[in-house]
Structures are given as C-alpha cells and as structure tokens.
Amino acid sequence: MEAPTTDPNGAAGPLNVLVWHVHGPWMTSFVQGKHRYLVPYDGHDGAPGSEWARGRCDRPWPNAIDIAPADLADANIDVVVLQRPKELDLVSHWLGRSPGADLPAVYVEHETPREHAALTKHPLAERTDIPLVHVTSFNRLMWDNGRCPNTVIPHGVLDPGYLYTGELPRAATIINEPVPRWRITGTDLLAPLSEAAPIDVYGTGTEGVHTALQVPPERVCGAGDFVQGRLHGELARHRVFVHTPRWTSLGLSVIEAMYLGMPIVALGTTEASASIPADAGIVSTEPDILAEAIRQFIHEPGFAELTGKAARHWAQANFGIDEFLSRWDRILADSVETHRALPTR
Structure with missing residues (x-):
C-alpha cells in the first residue's frame, strides 16, 4: 500500500x-x-x-x-x-x-x-x-x-442556521425508541414536565409514547421521525427544547437545538452540565426546577429568544x-x- x-x-x-x-x-x-x-x-x-x-x-x-x-x-x-x-x-x-x-x-x-x-x-x-x-x-x-x-x-455539528421562531407555545424533544429505553432516556419524566407545557416528541418509535405515559396526546405527542432538514424547521417553531436522558452520551440533538437558537431545559446528568452554560438555558437534576423553567420560557417568549441566541453562540464556539x-x-x-x-x- x-x-x-x-x-x-x-x-x-x-x-x-x-x-x-x-x-x-x-x-x-x-x-x-x-x-x-x-x-x-x-x-x-x-x-x-x-x-x-x-x-x-x-x-x-x-x-x-x-x-x-x-x-x-x-x-x-x-x-x-x-x-x-x-x-x-x-x-x-x-x-x-x-x-x-x-x-x-x-x-x-x-x-x-x-x-x-x-x-x-x-x-x-x-x-x-x-x-x-x-x-x-x-x-x-x-x-x-x-x-x-x-x-x-x-x-x-454542521450549522443548520438560525431558524428559531418559537411561535408554538410548546416544548420539543428528540428521543429514539422512548418506550423501550424508558428511564435511560428519561421518558418517564415527560409526563410531569408536560404539566408545564405540551411536549412534542420526535424520533423513531415515538408514536405511542403518550399511551405508555398514560397521558393524553394533547400533553405528550409522539411526532414521529423526520428527515433532518424538515426536523430542524419543526423544532425551531417550538418555544423551548427539553433534554431528558439519565444515562446516555450527550445527544447531538441538544447541540443541534442550540444551533437552531432554541433555549434549553436539560436534566443535569452525563455531559449536559459541561455542555450547556447557564445563559443557554436551565440544567438541573430536580424535575420541579425543569418544569418551572419550561413554564417560564413558554410565558416569556422574549426571554426564550435571548436565551436561545446565547445557546447558538455557545454551540458555534464549542461544537464547530x-x-x-x-x-x-x-x-x-x-x-x-x-x-x-x-x-x-
């Protein structure tokens, strides 16, 4: 050779x-x-x-x-x-x-x-x-x-551009196979968090997630798996991105959400606390704090927009x-x- x-x-x-x-x-x-x-x-x-x-x-x-x-x-x-x-x-x-x-x-x-x-x-x-x-x-x-x-x-991560509108007073998350992976991906946390705002769950195997959680689809909606370009556009319409894994590696989805200009609410496990700064959103191991953060972003769209812009700047500087x-x-x-x-x- x-x-x-x-x-x-x-x-x-x-x-x-x-x-x-x-x-x-x-x-x-x-x-x-x-x-x-x-x-x-x-x-x-x-x-x-x-x-x-x-x-x-x-x-x-x-x-x-x-x-x-x-x-x-x-x-x-x-x-x-x-x-x-x-x-x-x-x-x-x-x-x-x-x-x-x-x-x-x-x-x-x-x-x-x-x-x-x-x-x-x-x-x-x-x-x-x-x-x-x-x-x-x-x-x-x-x-x-x-x-x-x-x-x-x-x-x-390839920069998809600043696409955030936050026009939907809803949260979004990405979890592949949320029911089989359950506590690993923090799927069980979606039910209490959805009391703060409806959550749309994107990814493979999401269609029946509301049934497994025993909540109506108006609160937790399995949105299905989209091609990347369409997915980015759909995510960016939501007011806030939620990241719930207990024990997986840092998902590229949360980095992509920051690139889109979305504010982040994340469970403070694995690499999340080191990868999501305070001005990009809220990171905590207390579900009640996460729910309150979701509620605040939903009701204060201007604050959500500013936080999302800070998240985008961080992603550009650290995940280029x-x-x-x-x-x-x-x-x-x-x-x-x-x-x-x-x-x-």
Whole structure:
C-alpha cells in the first residue's frame, strides 16, 4: 500500500477510511471531511442493509460510498474506524486483516458504560494498538480504559442556521425508541414536565409514547421521525427544547437545538452540565426546577429568544465542524503513520 500523501505542514492527504453507519448524526459530521469513506452495505438495489452493513441509507454524504463486504478484501483501505466490538471480528473476517496489527484502526466510543460506571472495563482496555476516542469527557471518565491509549474528540455539528421562531407555545424533544429505553432516556419524566407545557416528541418509535405515559396526546405527542432538514424547521417553531436522558452520551440533538437558537431545559446528568452554560438555558437534576423553567420560557417568549441566541453562540464556539474534522484528520494520520513505523513482521 502506498503511503498517504502529506502537505508541507505534515497533515495526511485523503485516506480510504472504512467506517460503519451506526449513529447517523455523528456520521453525517464525520463524512464531511476530505477522505473517501467506505460504508459496508449488504442490501441490494436500494433495499435496506443489515445491522452490520446498513450502507448510507440514501443519505447525501459527500465522499462516502457503499461497498459490499465481499469487495472489502480487494479494497485499498488505509485505516478503519470501529464503533462496536463485533466490528473487530468483521474486519478480520471480511478483509483477512487484523485491526491494529495488520491494519491501522481507531475505535470510537459513543456510549456510557451499560453496567457499573466505576467498574466496567472498556472492550479495548487491554489493547495498546488501537487508540480509543470518546465523544465526551464524561464517557472517558466513566469507562475503565485500562492500558488503551485514549482521548476525547467532542461532537462537531454542521450549522443548520438560525431558524428559531418559537411561535408554538410548546416544548420539543428528540428521543429514539422512548418506550423501550424508558428511564435511560428519561421518558418517564415527560409526563410531569408536560404539566408545564405540551411536549412534542420526535424520533423513531415515538408514536405511542403518550399511551405508555398514560397521558393524553394533547400533553405528550409522539411526532414521529423526520428527515433532518424538515426536523430542524419543526423544532425551531417550538418555544423551548427539553433534554431528558439519565444515562446516555450527550445527544447531538441538544447541540443541534442550540444551533437552531432554541433555549434549553436539560436534566443535569452525563455531559449536559459541561455542555450547556447557564445563559443557554436551565440544567438541573430536580424535575420541579425543569418544569418551572419550561413554564417560564413558554410565558416569556422574549426571554426564550435571548436565551436561545446565547445557546447558538455557545454551540458555534464549542461544537464547530471544522475543529471536529481537524482533530479527526490528526488522529487518522497519526494512526496510519504509527502503523507504518512498526517493524515489518
């Protein structure tokens, strides 16, 4: 394999990057880079792929192409970006090369530990040949990373523009599969919070959420899953954005809401308190305080607008796409160069 090209500053030129479509919003940002992104796809003629080879799912991702697993062995891949433990085995099976040993690899951890945070070892904890990238500092702190080299690359988001109107005296939130995930995503909190204002819940599997909560749909309405462009417009019509997860990584949805210019009311867990400043909204672990904040934003649209503008400025300064891509360029280039420097086996 030829070495990747470099510019005078030492940055690697475009690479062929094997990466799975796991988290659509994160992937949307990741593939904005300068590389060529190969996305496993085992469907046919536009049919959906499997969990382990979804492909692009018709998303307008620049520089990303679907590739059949059977074609990967002959593909010129410079580095693989892993996101789930099983992908380690898939690389070995599909490419006949071991990630870390035969092929440069980076592992992205999107989630918090599923079990005890103080005691859970990361699947890569005993490996030193594959760097581990956490998407939040909270995730990095909660996982036992062991000997694995690790860092944090915070989320970067494409700016959808300032779209906020706040014309609807309602709250909005995004929760995928809110009923099965229930307490993890704070779905149970929607019922008491909806006493302050009606809440529209966007995302997959939201249609029956009011039934599970035992409240009328006028209070909690499952709005369904929208394409991103339409979703942004719908969210921005709402007076306030509510973020309720108890134990998930920081959702890109709350960052997107800040970019739109929405004031934020968020449960003060995981990375939320470090990612949402006081002038961007209210962060608390007390549901009564969150409900009062929703009520205040609903009844004071001018205050909601000013708070949302502060949230947008914060998001632009802290979750920009350029810094996100620059940091990824560096770690991909470092992984390739480090692997090239290893003794020939």
